Amino acid sequence: MSEDRPVAPRLLLAALLAGTTVLPAQDRTSPLESGDVRELVLGSPAGTRVEHFRLDLEGDPADGAPMGVLRWVSGTWVEDGVPRGLRLETQTIFFAAGARVIHTEVLSRDERKLVYREVRPGGGRTLVLEWPAGGEPRVLETSGGRVQRHLVETARGMFLPLALVEEARRGAVLAGPLSVFSPLAAAAEPLVVDCRDVAGADPGRRELTLSRAGGVFAGSFTFAGDSLARFQWQKGGVQARPISAADHELWRRRPPVDHGTGE
Numbered sequence: 001m002s003e004d005r006p007v008a009p010r011l012l013l014a015a016l017l018a019g020t021t022v023l024p025a026q027d028r029t030s031p032l033e034s035g036d037v038r039e040l041v042l043g044s045p046a047g048t049r050v051e052h053f054r055l056d057l058e059g060d061p062a063d064g065a066p067m068g069v070l071r072w073v074s075g076t077w078v079e080d081g082v083p084r085g086l087r088l089e090t091q092t093i094f095f096a097a098g099a100r101v102i103h104t105e106v107l108s109r110d111e112r113k114l115v116y117r118e119v120r121p122g123g124g125r126t127l128v129l130e131w132p133a134g135g136e137p138r139v140l141e142t143s144g145g146r147v148q149r150h151l152v153e154t155a156r157g158m159f160l161p162l163a164l165v166e167e168a169r170r171g172a173v174l175a176g177p178l179s180v181f182s183p184l185a186a187a188a189e190p191l192v193v194d195c196r197d198v199a200g201a202d203p204g205r206r207e208l209t210l211s212r213a214g215g216v217f218a219g220s221f222t223f224a225g226d227s228l229a230r231f232q233w234q235k236g237g238v239q240a241r242p243i244s245a246a247d248h249e250l251w252r253r254r255p256p257v258d259h260g261t262g263e
Contacts, residue, residue, distance in 0.1 A: 048075030051228055052248035053240035055092070058232070062241065065256035068094040069248050070240055072228065074166055077106050084108045088162040095255040103183065105162045109133060114160050116183035127183050129160075139186050154179050154188035165221050168195045168208040169228065180210075191218055198222070205229075 050073050054066035070092045077087035085108030092101040099120040106113045114129040123144075129152070131137035137152040152158070158179040159167075168174055174195040182189045192211040204225040210218040221231040232239040243251075 048073065050245070052243050052245050053228075053231075054243045054247070054251065055094075055238050055240055058236050058239050066251060067096065067238070068092060069243075069251045071248060074162075077108065086163070086166070088166060090162065093252060093255070103162065105160050107160070107163060112137075112160060112163075114181065114183065127186055129181060129183075137181075141186055148186075150186075152181065152186075152188055154181075158188050164193070165208065165228075165231075168206070168221065169223055169226055171206075174208065 050071065053070045053072065055068040055070060056062070056064075056066055060067075070090055073087075073089045073091075075087060076083045077085045085106060088105045088107075090101075090103045092103075093099070094101075097120060099118065102115075102117040102119070104115045110133050112129075112131040114127075116127040116129075118125040125143040126141070128140045129137055130140075131152075137154065137158065139148075139150055139152055141148045158181055160181050161183070164174070164178075164180060172195070174193050176193065177190055178193045179188045180191050180193075181187075190213070192215075193208070194211075195206060195208045198205045198207050202224070204223075206223045208221040208223075210220070212218050217235040219231065219233050222229045228242070230239060230241055
């Protein structure tokens, strides 16, 4: 299987705030890829896991207003009533930017597909990666009225970002240099991956860490059993902490207007 790498929040916000326009009608292929969808609601087949998180800068108090919220969904991909594989999705809201990121991955025997959609007032960006079994991964990216298509240069073992995290959650042995697809760069990125039990912690507590060339921290994910206990995108940057579904819904519907806005 393949998948996910955490992305640097400052780069992400820069990408979200970059100017874009609506894709011409003839290039639209679906409501998601055209940007018509502002939010996705997944059905919940048996075994679907839904986790909710608040996003804060490292060191921010846990009882203050978050800078955003995130929902992480993992479960069976069902098509025409038949289980086809694994479906993963994160929906992230950044309050100050008024921005939303929808990241979906579907993995089956026949294909791996990633859809990464940035939605913000007045525009957005969509990237679609399609990787048929035995074929080459292809990217279609739309932004600012431009449509770009290209092949992804990578070894056969490239991971998709969310799938990599799910592999670690399931106890897979992950170590050494790995190729991980980056939706921001629209390319494969070499990362050093390490997944191990946390010394001195409760049984079942494990941590997945990701590093770039030169040992630069690229992210970490901590698991308590099969639950995602926390994760962080970069040193000193945004970190995610679990919250209840009710708290997630409260913040999503009533975002803190004064968080990072100067109001």
